[in-house]
Amino acid sequence: MSFPRLIAAAIAALSLAVLSTGCSSTTSVKAATVKPDGERKTAPDFALKDPEGKIVHLSDYKGKVVILDFWATWCGPCKIEIPWFMDMERKNKDKGFEVLGVAMDDEGWEAVKPFAQQLGINYRLVMGNDQTAQMYGGVDALPTTFLIDRSGKIAAVHVGLASKKDFEDGIAELLQNNSAPGIVRDDQSGRAAVPAAGGPK
Amino acid sequence: MLLSLPLAAQNSGYLTVGETQKVAAKRGAVVQTKIPMTVQQGYHVNSNTPADEYLIPLKLTWKQTGALEAGAVAYPKPTLEKYEFSEKPLSVYTGKFEVTANFKVKADAPAGPGAAVGQLRYQACSDRACFPPKTVEVTVPYTVQ
Numbered sequence: 001m002s003f004p005r006l007i008a009a010a011i012a013a014l015s016l017a018v019l020s021t022g023c024s025s026t027t028s029v030k031a032a033t034v035k036p037d038g039e040r041k042t043a044p045d046f047a048l049k050d051p052e053g054k055i056v057h058l059s060d061y062k063g064k065v066v067i068l069d070f071w072a073t074w075c076g077p078c079k080i081e082i083p084w085f086m087d088m089e090r091k092n093k094d095k096g097f098e099v100l101g102v103a104m105d106d107e108g109w110e111a112v113k114p115f116a117q118q119l120g121i122n123y124r125l126v127m128g129n130d131q132t133a134q135m136y137g138g139v140d141a142l143p144t145t146f147l148i149d150r151s152g153k154i155a156a157v158h159v160g161l162a163s164k165k166d167f168e169d170g171i172a173e174l175l176q177n178n179s180a181p182g183i184v185r186d187d188q189s190g191r192a193a194v195p196a197a198g199g200p201k
Numbered sequence: 202m203l204l205s206l207p208l209a210a211q212n213s214g215y216l217t218v219g220e221t222q223k224v225a226a227k228r229g230a231v232v233q234t235k236i237p238m239t240v241q242q243g244y245h246v247n248s249n250t251p252a253d254e255y256l257i258p259l260k261l262t263w264k265q266t267g268a269l270e271a272g273a274v275a276y277p278k279p280t281l282e283k284y285e286f287s288e289k290p291l292s293v294y295t296g297k298f299e300v301t302a303n304f305k306v307k308a309d310a311p312a313g314p315g316a317a318v319g320q321l322r323y324q325a326c327s328d329r330a331c332f333p334p335k336t337v338e339v340t341v342p343y344t345v346q
Contacts, residue, residue, distance in 0.1 A: 074255055074257045074331065075326075076253075076286045077285075077286040080286045111255075142330060142332070143330070160327070160329035161285065161330065
């Protein structure tokens with residue numbers, strides 16, 4: 001290729017790159033941590049109690065994008081992420097998004113309630129147990145956070161302290177999909193395998 | 202009088218309790234033994250005096266002491282470490298350290314061997330995640346002379 005043609009090709013490539021960058025920033029968000037739709041597995045449903053003793057099912061959140069955060073009061077990294085989740089709940093609640101915190105404290109609400117009040121947690125909390133943790137792969141390290149799409153499938157998992165931007169990008173990408181399919185039944189357990197419309201609270 | 206005899210190390214994940222020194226003493230004697238511990242590289246456990254009220258401290262308690270009367274447990278001086286997830290340095294133990302257990306042999310203790318059994322509760326974290334509190338058994342063998 002001659003030098004003038006090389007320059008022309010380089011300018012054309014640069015123009016295309018600028019154009020495509022501009023387009024992508026205005027049309028859609030693509031989070032690096034979010035799995036393609038075909039690779040997502042259904043999030044197991046559960047029945048856990050909130051601070052008032054009311055049973056909460058994950059399937060109550062059908063149709064919503066959900067951050068399911070396994071955490072504990074004794075977990076320092078969890079304490080960093082909680083204000084992020086409070087902020088995300090505030091910003092995205094009206095768009096079909098909710099945060100659900102699953103506390104894994106052995107001491108139960110006696111430990112969790114004052115902690116939640118101290119931090120001013122604005123999203124719903126439930127008390128976790130080993131059975132639920134096992135359903136989600138053991139959840140030994142905290143925080144472990146699942147980003148669940150509107151159809152109740154796990155789109156991303158963060159084990160340990162993640163970056164706020166990863167969560168924000170993941171939520172933005174999943175909120176772009178406005179479809180709200182019906183409840184999917186788990187073939188083996190027969191349980192409602194998760195979400196699809198109308199929220200709790 | 203202290204003798205060091207090999208005992209199986211007790212591993213509970215992120216912290217391993219090493220071989221505990223065997224205590225051999227006469228009735229009425231005050232004795233102490235060091236309990237070696239090792240935290241896995243890349244992890245830390247909260248000290249006995251963590252800075253945050255919600256953090257779970259390292260704590261050794263005795264379930265049964267037999268011919269011994271349990272005295273104070275002495276914890277080593279913790280280090281202050283700054284982690285990505287903490288605004289201020291945390292009071293922690295890392296690597297190898299020793300907890301010292303103090304005992305007094307009961308005045309009416311029968312001569313012969315025995316063992317004091319305790320529980321060590323701790324909670325470990327890496328710089329990005331924390332792990333549920335664990336309890337590991339600690340055994341201090343002794344002989345009343």
